Amino acid sequence: MTAATATLLAWQALLERDLRALLRSRSQLYSSILLPLIILAVLGSGVSEGLEPSLVRDRDYSSFLVPGIIAMTALFSATFSGASYYQDRDRGILKAMLAAPHPAGVILLGKSLAGVAVGCLQALLVLAIVALIPAIDLEWQYGVVPGLLLAFFAILLLNLLLGGLAHLLSARITTLTGFHLVMNLVLFPLFFFSGAFFPLDEVPVWLEVLGRVNPLSYAVDLMHVAIYSDTSSGYLGAPVDMPVLLAVAAAVLYLGVRRHSTG
Amino acid sequence: MAITLAVEALDVVFEYDGRRALDSLSLAVPQGSIFGLLGPNGSGKSTLISLLAAMQAPQAGSLTVLGEKPGPRLRSRLGILFQETCLDPLMTVEETLRLHGKLFGFSGQTLKSSSDRVLALLELDQRAGDAAATLSGGMKRRLELARALLTGPELLLLDEPSVGLDLEVRSRLWGHLRDTNEEETTLIVATNDVLEAERYCHSVAFLSRGRTLAMGTPDELKRGLKRDSVRLEWPDLTESTLCDIASWPGVGRATWIAPILHVTVDDASSFVPRLFQAVGEGIRAIHIRESTLEDAYFQLVGLPIAERQEQMV
Numbered sequence: 001m002t003a004a005t006a007t008l009l010a011w012q013a014l015l016e017r018d019l020r021a022l023l024r025s026r027s028q029l030y031s032s033i034l035l036p037l038i039i040l041a042v043l044g045s046g047v048s049e050g051l052e053p054s055l056v057r058d059r060d061y062s063s064f065l066v067p068g069i070i071a072m073t074a075l076f077s078a079t080f081s082g083a084s085y086y087q088d089r090d091r092g093i094l095k096a097m098l099a100a101p102h103p104a105g106v107i108l109l110g111k112s113l114a115g116v117a118v119g120c121l122q123a124l125l126v127l128a129i130v131a132l133i134p135a136i137d138l139e140w141q142y143g144v145v146p147g148l149l150l151a152f153f154a155i156l157l158l159n160l161l162l163g164g165l166a167h168l169l170s171a172r173i174t175t176l177t178g179f180h181l182v183m184n185l186v187l188f189p190l191f192f193f194s195g196a197f198f199p200l201d202e203v204p205v206w207l208e209v210l211g212r213v214n215p216l217s218y219a220v221d222l223m224h225v226a227i228y229s230d231t232s233s234g235y236l237g238a239p240v241d242m243p244v245l246l247a248v249a250a251a252v253l254y255l256g257v258r259r260h261s262t263g
Numbered sequence: 264m265a266i267t268l269a270v271e272a273l274d275v276v277f278e279y280d281g282r283r284a285l286d287s288l289s290l291a292v293p294q295g296s297i298f299g300l301l302g303p304n305g306s307g308k309s310t311l312i313s314l315l316a317a318m319q320a321p322q323a324g325s326l327t328v329l330g331e332k333p334g335p336r337l338r339s340r341l342g343i344l345f346q347e348t349c350l351d352p353l354m355t356v357e358e359t360l361r362l363h364g365k366l367f368g369f370s371g372q373t374l375k376s377s378s379d380r381v382l383a384l385l386e387l388d389q390r391a392g393d394a395a396a397t398l399s400g401g402m403k404r405r406l407e408l409a410r411a412l413l414t415g416p417e418l419l420l421l422d423e424p425s426v427g428l429d430l431e432v433r434s435r436l437w438g439h440l441r442d443t444n445e446e447e448t449t450l451i452v453a454t455n456d457v458l459e460a461e462r463y464c465h466s467v468a469f470l471s472r473g474r475t476l477a478m479g480t481p482d483e484l485k486r487g488l489k490r491d492s493v494r495l496e497w498p499d500l501t502e503s504t505l506c507d508i509a510s511w512p513g514v515g516r517a518t519w520i521a522p523i524l525h526v527t528v529d530d531a532s533s534f535v536p537r538l539f540q541a542v543g544e545g546i547r548a549i550h551i552r553e554s555t556l557e558d559a560y561f562q563l564v565g566l567p568i569a570e571r572q573e574q575m576v
Binding site: 001005006009010012013014016017020021024025088091092093094095098099100101102103107197 | 316318335336337338339341343345347348349350351352353354358361362363365366368370410449
């Protein structure tokens with residue numbers, strides 16, 4: 001067996017474990033999917049009713065919120081993935097895994113990628129549920145299949161970014177409580193300034209600057225572009241979003257795994 | 264004929280944040296043996312196990328395991344039983360083995376047959392579909408041993424394998440370990456249970472403060488000890504009486520942790536009558552046995568004596 005095959009087999013085993021854990025821990029599954037949908041229903045309906053329709057991008061606020069809701073699902077998944085590192089460490093399971101004949105980085109990257117895959121599945125599930133809601137009109141400006149592929153790409157990069165960030169933080173913070181506090185402190189501002197709740201081109205300059213330096217904005221932007229009709233004005237577009245997301249996600253994931261391997 | 268060594272350590276040093284856990288430790292473990300690492304808590308046993316398992320690298324000295332410098336590749340030839348339970352409570356017995364097998368490059372029919380073999384060997388086949396959380400302490404330990412044996416290791420590293428287990432479970436576990444050794448797997452067992460080491464290990468090393476104090480078979484280590492060990496319950500023993508007894512011919516080491524006096528002697532049948540003749544009353548109970556590895560351990564390691572502020576002559 002070559003080293004590459006052995007690595008893929010190990011990653012497959014780690015992914016199987018995470019998927020099984022997700023299915024057995026229903027509370028995690030339900031909270032990751034239901035909470036974003038509840039926010040979509042309550043916030044979307046409430047704000048849509050209270051605003052002049054012409055002022056709302058994508059015609060109604062619920063539709064506008066969809067990319068942000070998917071980003072929120074990814075955020076929850078990343079938090080769970082980071083928390084699972086602490087559980088595995090405290091139960092000794094991580095040590096047992098690291099006793100396998102692979103460099104530590106291979107196991108840690110596999111664990112991270114398993115979390116990313118679970119996050120992608122949850123986000124795609126939310127997108128599928130949202131697409132079935134009659135009040136939300138996903139227009140797929142590039143067609144359904146290319147749009148889905150683009151949305152999947154955005155979801156994948158977003159999960160890589162957040163998963164990497166969660167691992168980077170869990171490598172530096174020793175307790176699970178501290179990790180949750182810092183995740184909330186880091187991720188919620190990133191989420192608020194990502195264009196998930198309001199368009200970034202019609203806000204004060206300082207807020208727009210914060211949005212533009214926020215890597216989450218590019219994921220939300222890419223999802224807007226993928227799932228709605230021609231909305232090129234006010235959006236950065238895929239040629240900007242994809243390289244930025246790819247570069248930041250790869251850098252953060254690399255730093256997270258490296259920090260864990262040497263820590 | 265030259266003995267093939269499974270492990271050879273020479274002046275190995277390892278420090279945690281400036282605290283020296285292994286201090287020029289040297290060791291030679293014959294291939295195919297059951298080798299005990301005996302020492303008090305903090306003597307470096309677990310650190311040595313983690314170095315042998317290539318989980319950490321020595322900072323100085325040389326370490327060879329199964330003819331290789333420890334590294335990730337070596338781990339495919341090892342099985343490890345950690346001191347603490349390392350099981351995912353949500354995974355079943357079978358899933359635990361499957362995950363481990365795949366991490367070690369096993370798949371398909373090879374993995375299935377290896378898994379069935381160790382489940383049968385460790386008498387867990389009836390619980391294959393049960394979650395690890397539902398197993399008793401002894402079964403969890405057997406599952407961990409099954410996991411360590413799954414890939415057919417040449418060297419099995421066991422860190423306190425029987426700690427916390429009742430006598431029956433402990434005995435069955437050791438039965439499995441001896442069976443494993445008979446199939447030519449070398450076993451290195453870190454323990455602070457001297458009786459267990461004497462009963463099951465072919466060779467033993469006494470560790471203290473990260474160093475090897477003595478190494479050999481239990482018989483070699485006991486050689487030079489007085490033949491009998493006498494334990495007396497004697498609350499009113501005075502220092503002058505203790506010094507007097509220690510100076511008698513045929514008396515070896517005399518240690519006192521109130522109210523117990525422990526004396527090693529050449530011949531208990533002559534020592535005890537003399538003792539009663541000389542000191543009269545005050546002794547409440549007496550227990551005589553042949554000297555064991557434990558006596559050799561206390562004589563050589565001495566740490567528990569120092570820790571308990573024992574009065575020693």
